[in-house]
Amino acid sequence: MSQSGVTPELDKITTAVNHPGKKLMESKCYACHNPSTGHEGRIAPPMVAVKSHYMNDETTKEEFIAGVWNFVQKPSKESSKMRGAVKRFGLMPYQPFPQEEIELIADYMYDYKIDEPAWFKEHIEEESKGKMQYRNDGKTEDKADIGLRYALQTKQELGKNLMGTIQKKGTLEAISFCNKKAYPITDSMAVVQNARIRRVSDKPRNPANQASQKELSIITHFKKVIASDEDYEPVTEIVDDKVNFYYPITTNAMCLQCHGTPTIDIEPAVLSSIKNLYPTDKAVGYNVNEVRGIWSISYEN
Numbered sequence: 001m002s003q004s005g006v007t008p009e010l011d012k013i014t015t016a017v018n019h020p021g022k023k024l025m026e027s028k029c030y031a032c033h034n035p036s037t038g039h040e041g042r043i044a045p046p047m048v049a050v051k052s053h054y055m056n057d058e059t060t061k062e063e064f065i066a067g068v069w070n071f072v073q074k075p076s077k078e079s080s081k082m083r084g085a086v087k088r089f090g091l092m093p094y095q096p097f098p099q100e101e102i103e104l105i106a107d108y109m110y111d112y113k114i115d116e117p118a119w120f121k122e123h124i125e126e127e128s129k130g131k132m133q134y135r136n137d138g139k140t141e142d143k144a145d146i147g148l149r150y151a152l153q154t155k156q157e158l159g160k161n162l163m164g165t166i167q168k169k170g171t172l173e174a175i176s177f178c179n180k181k182a183y184p185i186t187d188s189m190a191v192v193q194n195a196r197i198r199r200v201s202d203k204p205r206n207p208a209n210q211a212s213q214k215e216l217s218i219i220t221h222f223k224k225v226i227a228s229d230e231d232y233e234p235v236t237e238i239v240d241d242k243v244n245f246y247y248p249i250t251t252n253a254m255c256l257q258c259h260g261t262p263t264i265d266i267e268p269a270v271l272s273s274i275k276n277l278y279p280t281d282k283a284v285g286y287n288v289n290e291v292r293g294i295w296s297i298s299y300e301n
């Protein structure tokens with residue numbers, strides 16, 4: 001899942017939902033190639049039609065990427081593999097897309113099942129009288145990806161707000177942000193996503209974030225793999241109709257302002273404010289790249 005010896009940061013794990021090619025395709029190609037317009041109102045074929053025409057059983061990823069780039073860098077009738085589309089829509093207008101972006105988009109299209117219109121599959125086989133094969137294979141979002149997406153979105157939301165508060169108002173003010181805002185943010189994410197999202201720890205600052213027995217054993221597991229620099233993956237388990245998802249929360253330099261060593265990393269004023277709000281605080285003494293806690297997320301199976 002990641003290069004050996006490198007601990008995968010949550011947002012570096014590529015899944016169906018956060019592949020950079022997906023976002024590029026949506027922002028650069030969907031103006032014309034979107035999957036939601038009906039068959040009649042279209043101005044270009046949906047991306048799944050391009051995928052179906054540019055791939056057969058033998059096509060390697062390199063060939064697919066090169067094929068898409070070859071057309072996009074200089075659209076022409078000669079290099080077209082979709083003569084029917086050229087006839088119906090006119091040739092794709094040339095647009096100066098950077099090669100790296102097209103390669104990421106094609107990489108995503110090759111590896112993943114992409115969004116497609118409901119009418120497409122039947123249409124392509126009918127239209128071509130069975131000559132053209134529908135293709136949209138590839139990975140889809142699985143149970144662990146859903147947990148990762150929740151964790152990633154919550155983390156981004158929290159991180160953005162925390163960083164912004166530290167920059168605009170300083171660390172001291174940011175404590176009350178963590179105190180008052182962390183909960184409503186994780187809560188509102190949870191409501192939107194119909195999931196229960198918690199951050200729990202073996203050394204909680206807020207006693208409400210104390211890890212359960214089960215969660216403690218998972219924290220121990222992640223501490224071991226992270227300390228020895230091994231690769232790790234989320235832990236997911238299915239209990240009845242629920243998926244429980246666990247993923248480590250590790251420290252970086254920014255965290256030490258509030259979770260590092262008192263007086264060395266944590267300023268006295270910050271420390272006393274923390275002590276005030278959290279008399280039983282255990283969440284200090286951390287260094288970078290340590291397990292501060294875990295995401296504990298559960299959602300319907």
Ligand code: HEC
Pocket residue numbers: 025028029030031032033043044045050068071072075079080081082083085086089090091092093097102105
């Ligand atoms: C302004 C509208 C527009 C945008 C934006 C657009 N396309 Fe197209 N594209 C078309 C049309 C129209 C066709 C069908 C006619 C054709 O094949 O030239 C097409 C066809 C294609 C084809 C198949 C060409 C063939 O005939 O073999 C590829 C590959 C393609 N587009 C890639 C892309 C990618 C990748 C993006 C985004 C980076 C993109 N297009 C953005 C209009 C667009």
Ligand code: HEC
Pocket residue numbers: 171172174175176178179182183199200201203204205206207209249250251252254255256257258259283292293294
């Ligand atoms: C500005 C100070 C501040 C910074 C910077 C900060 N935290 Fe916290 N952290 C807090 C406070 C305050 C709480 C308690 C929030 C609550 O009441 O739920 C907390 C709680 C947590 C919790 C929930 C478990 C617990 O101990 O209650 C985790 C996990 C956590 N922080 C991780 C991090 C990580 C990882 C970073 C760096 C990316 C970080 N924090 C940066 C102040 C901070």
